[in-house]
Amino acid sequence: MAREEANSKKSEERRNELLGIALERFAKYGYHNTKISDIVQQAGVAQGTFYWHFKSKEAIALEIIDNGKREIAKVIEQGYRSHSGTVQDMVTASESLLASLFRFASQNRYLMELLLVGTGTDDNIRYKVHETRIEMEKAFQRNIERAMELNMLPQGIDSYIRASLLVSLIEGIIARWLFGPTVPESPLTSKTAEQLAAETARFEFFGLLGI
Amino acid sequence: MAREEANSKKSEERRNELLGIALERFAKYGYHNTKISDIVQQAGVAQGTFYWHFKSKEAIALEIIDNGKREIAKVIEQGYRSHSGTVQDMVTASESLLASLFRFASQNRYLMELLLVGTGTDDNIRYKVHETRIEMEKAFQRNIERAMELNMLPQGIDSYIRASLLVSLIEGIIARWLFGPTVPESPLTSKTAEQLAAETARFEFFGLLGI
Amino acid sequence: MAREEANSKKSEERRNELLGIALERFAKYGYHNTKISDIVQQAGVAQGTFYWHFKSKEAIALEIIDNGKREIAKVIEQGYRSHSGTVQDMVTASESLLASLFRFASQNRYLMELLLVGTGTDDNIRYKVHETRIEMEKAFQRNIERAMELNMLPQGIDSYIRASLLVSLIEGIIARWLFGPTVPESPLTSKTAEQLAAETARFEFFGLLGI
Amino acid sequence: MAREEANSKKSEERRNELLGIALERFAKYGYHNTKISDIVQQAGVAQGTFYWHFKSKEAIALEIIDNGKREIAKVIEQGYRSHSGTVQDMVTASESLLASLFRFASQNRYLMELLLVGTGTDDNIRYKVHETRIEMEKAFQRNIERAMELNMLPQGIDSYIRASLLVSLIEGIIARWLFGPTVPESPLTSKTAEQLAAETARFEFFGLLGI
DNA sequence: TATGAATGAGTATTCATTCAT
DNA sequence: AATGAATGAATACTCATTCAT
Numbered sequence: 001m002a003r004e005e006a007n008s009k010k011s012e013e014r015r016n017e018l019l020g021i022a023l024e025r026f027a028k029y030g031y032h033n034t035k036i037s038d039i040v041q042q043a044g045v046a047q048g049t050f051y052w053h054f055k056s057k058e059a060i061a062l063e064i065i066d067n068g069k070r071e072i073a074k075v076i077e078q079g080y081r082s083h084s085g086t087v088q089d090m091v092t093a094s095e096s097l098l099a100s101l102f103r104f105a106s107q108n109r110y111l112m113e114l115l116l117v118g119t120g121t122d123d124n125i126r127y128k129v130h131e132t133r134i135e136m137e138k139a140f141q142r143n144i145e146r147a148m149e150l151n152m153l154p155q156g157i158d159s160y161i162r163a164s165l166l167v168s169l170i171e172g173i174i175a176r177w178l179f180g181p182t183v184p185e186s187p188l189t190s191k192t193a194e195q196l197a198a199e200t201a202r203f204e205f206f207g208l209l210g211i
Numbered sequence: 212m213a214r215e216e217a218n219s220k221k222s223e224e225r226r227n228e229l230l231g232i233a234l235e236r237f238a239k240y241g242y243h244n245t246k247i248s249d250i251v252q253q254a255g256v257a258q259g260t261f262y263w264h265f266k267s268k269e270a271i272a273l274e275i276i277d278n279g280k281r282e283i284a285k286v287i288e289q290g291y292r293s294h295s296g297t298v299q300d301m302v303t304a305s306e307s308l309l310a311s312l313f314r315f316a317s318q319n320r321y322l323m324e325l326l327l328v329g330t331g332t333d334d335n336i337r338y339k340v341h342e343t344r345i346e347m348e349k350a351f352q353r354n355i356e357r358a359m360e361l362n363m364l365p366q367g368i369d370s371y372i373r374a375s376l377l378v379s380l381i382e383g384i385i386a387r388w389l390f391g392p393t394v395p396e397s398p399l400t401s402k403t404a405e406q407l408a409a410e411t412a413r414f415e416f417f418g419l420l421g422i
Numbered sequence: 423m424a425r426e427e428a429n430s431k432k433s434e435e436r437r438n439e440l441l442g443i444a445l446e447r448f449a450k451y452g453y454h455n456t457k458i459s460d461i462v463q464q465a466g467v468a469q470g471t472f473y474w475h476f477k478s479k480e481a482i483a484l485e486i487i488d489n490g491k492r493e494i495a496k497v498i499e500q501g502y503r504s505h506s507g508t509v510q511d512m513v514t515a516s517e518s519l520l521a522s523l524f525r526f527a528s529q530n531r532y533l534m535e536l537l538l539v540g541t542g543t544d545d546n547i548r549y550k551v552h553e554t555r556i557e558m559e560k561a562f563q564r565n566i567e568r569a570m571e572l573n574m575l576p577q578g579i580d581s582y583i584r585a586s587l588l589v590s591l592i593e594g595i596i597a598r599w600l601f602g603p604t605v606p607e608s609p610l611t612s613k614t615a616e617q618l619a620a621e622t623a624r625f626e627f628f629g630l631l632g633i
Numbered sequence: 634m635a636r637e638e639a640n641s642k643k644s645e646e647r648r649n650e651l652l653g654i655a656l657e658r659f660a661k662y663g664y665h666n667t668k669i670s671d672i673v674q675q676a677g678v679a680q681g682t683f684y685w686h687f688k689s690k691e692a693i694a695l696e697i698i699d700n701g702k703r704e705i706a707k708v709i710e711q712g713y714r715s716h717s718g719t720v721q722d723m724v725t726a727s728e729s730l731l732a733s734l735f736r737f738a739s740q741n742r743y744l745m746e747l748l749l750v751g752t753g754t755d756d757n758i759r760y761k762v763h764e765t766r767i768e769m770e771k772a773f774q775r776n777i778e779r780a781m782e783l784n785m786l787p788q789g790i791d792s793y794i795r796a797s798l799l800v801s802l803i804e805g806i807i808a809r810w811l812f813g814p815t816v817p818e819s820p821l822t823s824k825t826a827e828q829l830a831a832e833t834a835r836f837e838f839f840g841l842l843g844i
Numbered sequence: 845t846a847t848g849a850a851t852g853a854g855t856a857t858t859c860a861t862t863c864a865t
Numbered sequence: 866a867a868t869g870a871a872t873g874a875a876t877a878c879t880c881a882t883t884c885a886t
Contacts, residue, residue: 032243033333045871046871046873047857047872047874048871050857051856051857051858051859052870122244154420164399165380168380168384168386171383172376172383173376176375176379186372188372191372203376205418206420207415207417208355208368209298209364209365246880247880248881256846257846258847259846259849260845267882268880468851469878471850473877474848474850539751576842582819582821586805586809587806590803591798593801593805594797595801607793608793609793610793610794621791630777631787631839644866669861679869680868680869681866682866683861686866689861690861
C-alpha cells in the first residue's frame with residue numbers, strides 16, 4: 001500500500017470518528033447543547049482539527065443526516081414487495097420489513113433520535129431531516145401502491161393518507177420503543193424488534209379490532 | 212373598579228401577550244432560536260419588563276406547556292366512553308373524540324408544534340413535554356381498557372402497546388396535517404378535522420384491510 | 423431636566439467615550455490589532471456594553487470616519503475664497519486656510535492618522551476613508567476653480583490635476599509633520615501649524631524656485 | 634548542469650513565485666487580509682511548502698519590501714544631478730528623473746501600493762516601509778542640496794522641508810495616478826508617465842502660478 | 845410596573861505555525 | 866523539497882439575566 005493511501009486512510013478514520021462522536025452528542029444532548037469543544041475533546045484532537053475535516057458545525061450535522069438517509073432508504077428498498085400472494089403472505093412480508101427497520105433503528109439509535117426526536121436545530125438541518133422523513137414516507141407509499149396493483153389491498157383507498165398513517169405508526173412506535181415517552185409501566189421497551197414488528201403489522205392490517 | 216384591579220388586569224393582559232408571542236416563536240423558530248429580545252420587541256416592551264412577569268426563559272416555556280397540558284386533557288376527558296354499544300357506536304364515538312382533538316390542534320397549532328415537533332430544548336422543558344404526551348397516552352389507554360371492560364374490544368390485547376400505537380397514529384397524523392412532513396402532493400393538508408377523524412378512526416379499528 | 427434626558431445624556435457620554443478610545447487605538451495600533459476587549463477594558467465597561475452602543479467593530483470605525491469627514495469639510499468650507507484680490511492676498515488667504523487645517527490636524531491627530539496613514543482595514547472602511555479624502559480633494563478643486571474665475575490664477579491649467587498635486591502636498595506634509603516618516607534630523611516636527619502653512623503656501627504658489 | 638543546480642534553480646523559481654503572489658495579495662487585500670493558505674493555494678503548493686521557503690509571514694513581507702527598497706534606490710540614483718546648467722536644464726533633468734520613477738512605479742504597482750497605501754501591518758513591517766520612504770526622501774534631499782551648491786536653486790532654503798514637500802508631491806501623485814483616490818472624473822489616471830512627469834516638474838519648480 | 849442600559853460567561857471559527865512522513 | 870494533517874491561541878459577537886432609576 002502506497003504511503004499516501006495509508007495517510008488518507010488514517011485521515012478518513014479520524015473523519016469518521018468525529019462524525020460518530022458528533023452524531024452521538026447531537027442525539028443525546030441536542031444540537032445546540034453540543035459544543036465543538038466537546039466533540040474534539042472526546043476525540044482527543046485539537047479544535048482546529050475539526051475544522052480541517054469539516055467546514056462547520058452545521059456541515060457535519062448535514063452530512064450525518066445525509067448518510068442516515070441513504071442507509072434507511074437501503075433498508076426499506078430491500079423490503080420491497082414484488083409478487084402477489086395471500087393476505088397472510090402480505091402480513092408476513094410487512095412484518096419482515098418492519099423487523100429489519102426496527103433492527104436498524106435499534107442499531108442506529110442516535111441517528112433515529114436525531115431524525116425522530118429532533119433536537120432543535122437550525123433551518124437547514126431541520127429541512128434535511130424533513131427531507132429524509134419524506135423519503136421514507138414515499139417508499140412506504142410505493143409499497144402500498146404496489147400491493148394495490150397486485151390486488152392484495154382493497155382498491156380505492158388513498159395511498160397518500162394511508163402512507164402517512166402507516167409512517168406515523170412506525171415512527172411513533174420506534175420513538176417510544178427506543179426513547180420514550182411511554183407510560184412508565186409499559187412493556188414496550190422490553191420488546192424485541194421482531195415482537196414489535198409482529199404487533200405493529202397486526203395493527204397495520206387489522207386495526208384495533210383485529211386482535 | 213378600583214385602580215389596582217384595573218392595573219392588575221392590564222398587567223395580566225401583558226403577561227398573556229408575552230406568553231402568546233413566546234409560544235408562537237418557540238414553535239416557529241425553536242426554543243434556542245428565540246431570543247428574549249425578539250419577544251419583547253414584538254410585544255413593544257423593554258427587556259426588563261419580561262423579567263418582571265417571568266422568572267426566566269425556561270419558566271415561560273414551562274408555563275406554556277403546562278397550560279397546554281391542562282387544555283388537552285380537558286378535550287380528551289370529554290370524549291370519555293361511558294356506556295356500551297355496537298361496534299359502529301364505538302367507531303362513531305372515537306371519530307367524534309378525534310374530531311374534537313383535531314379541531315383543538317388546528318386552533319392551537321403553535322402549542323401542538325411545540326409539543327409534537329419538539330424544537331430541541333433543555334432538559335426540564337423536554338421533560339415537561341414528555342409528561343404531557345404521556346398524559347395523553349394514559350387517557351387513551353384508559354379509553355381502550357374501558358372499551359375492553361364493556362366487551363367492545365377483543366379481550367387479551369395489550370392495552371399499553373395498543374395505546375402507544377394509537378397515540379403514535381394520532382400524533383403523527385396531526386403533525387403531518389398541520390406542519391408536514393408529508394410528500395408534497397399529499398391531500399392531507401387540505402382535509403378538514405372531521406374528514407381526518409373519519410379516516411383515522413377507520414384505520415384505528417380496521418387497519419389497512421378495512422377499506 | 424427630565425429623568426430620561428439625564429439618562430440618555432449619560433448613555434451618549436459613554437458612547438462618545440467608546441468612540442474616542444476606539445479612534446485612538448485604531449490610529450495607534452491599527453484596526454486589526456485593536457481588540458474590542460482592549461477598548462472596553464480601557465473604558466472600564468463590560469464587553470457587552472460595547473455591543474449595546476455599536477453594532478460591530480466595523481460599525482464604530484465607519485462612524486468615526488464619518489464624523490471626521492464632516493468636521494474636515496467644515497474647516498475647509500470656512501476657508502473658501504470669495505472675492506478677488508492681489509497675488510499676495512491669495513497667498514495670504516491660502517496660508518490662512520492651511521493654518522486652520524494644520525491646527526485641526528494636530529488637534530485631531532488620531533483621526534488624521536487613521537485617514538492618512540491608513541491602518542489596514544476591511545473593504546468598507548477603506549472605502550469610507552477613500553470617500554473622505556476625495557471629498558477633501560474636491561473642496562480644494564473648487565477653491566482653485568474659483569480663483570481661476572476671479573483671474574487670480576492663470577487660465578488653462580487643469581484644475582483636477584492641480585488639486586491632486588495640491589492635496590498630495592498637504593496630506594503628505596501633514597503626515598510627515600505629525601507621524602513621520604521624515605529624515606530623522608528634519609526640523610519639520612518642531613514647526614508650528616502657522617510656520618508650516620507659510621512654507622507650504624509658498625511652495626504651492628511659487629514652487630522650488632520661489633524661495 | 635548538475636542535478637543539484639537544476640533543483641536549486643527550480644527551488645528558487647518557486648520561491649520567487651511565492652514572493653510575487655504574496656506581494657500582489659498584500660497590496661490588493663492588505664497584509665492582515667492575506668492568508669498563507671491563499672498564497673499557497675494560488676501557487677498550487679501545500680501549506681508546509683511555504684514554511685520551507687520562508688520563516689514566517691512577516692519574513693516574506695520584510696523581504697518583499699527590502700527588495701523594493703533597493704530597486705527604487707537604483708532608479709533615483711541614476712537621476713542624480715552632477716553638473717551645472719540653466720534653469721531649463723534643471724527642469725528637464727527633474728522631469729526625466731520623475732518619468733523614470735513613474736515608469737518604475739507603474740511597472741511595480743503592487744510594490745508601490747504596499748509602500749504608499751500601506752495596508753496596515755505589524756510594527757516591524759511598518760518600520761521597514763518607513764525606512765524605505767525615508768531613504769527616498771534622503772535621496773531627493775541630496776539632489777536639492779546638490780542643486781543649491783551648483784547655484785541652480787536659491788540659497789537659504791530649508792532642504793529638509795523642501796524635500797518633504799517634494800516627496801509628498803511625488804508619492805501622492807503616484808498613489809492617485811495608480812490607485813486613486815481621486816475625484817472620479819479626473820484625467821489623472823489616463824496620463825502617461827511622461828505627461829505626469831512634465832506636470833509634476835512644472836509644479837515642483839514654479840508652483841501654481843507657473844502656468 | 846416599566847425602562848434601557850449594563851453585565852459577562854459562553855462559543856464557533858480563523859489562521860499562522862509545526863511536524864511526521 | 867514537499868505534503869497535508871494537526872495544533873491551539875486568539876477574538877468578535879450573542880444573549881439571558883440583573884439593576885439603578
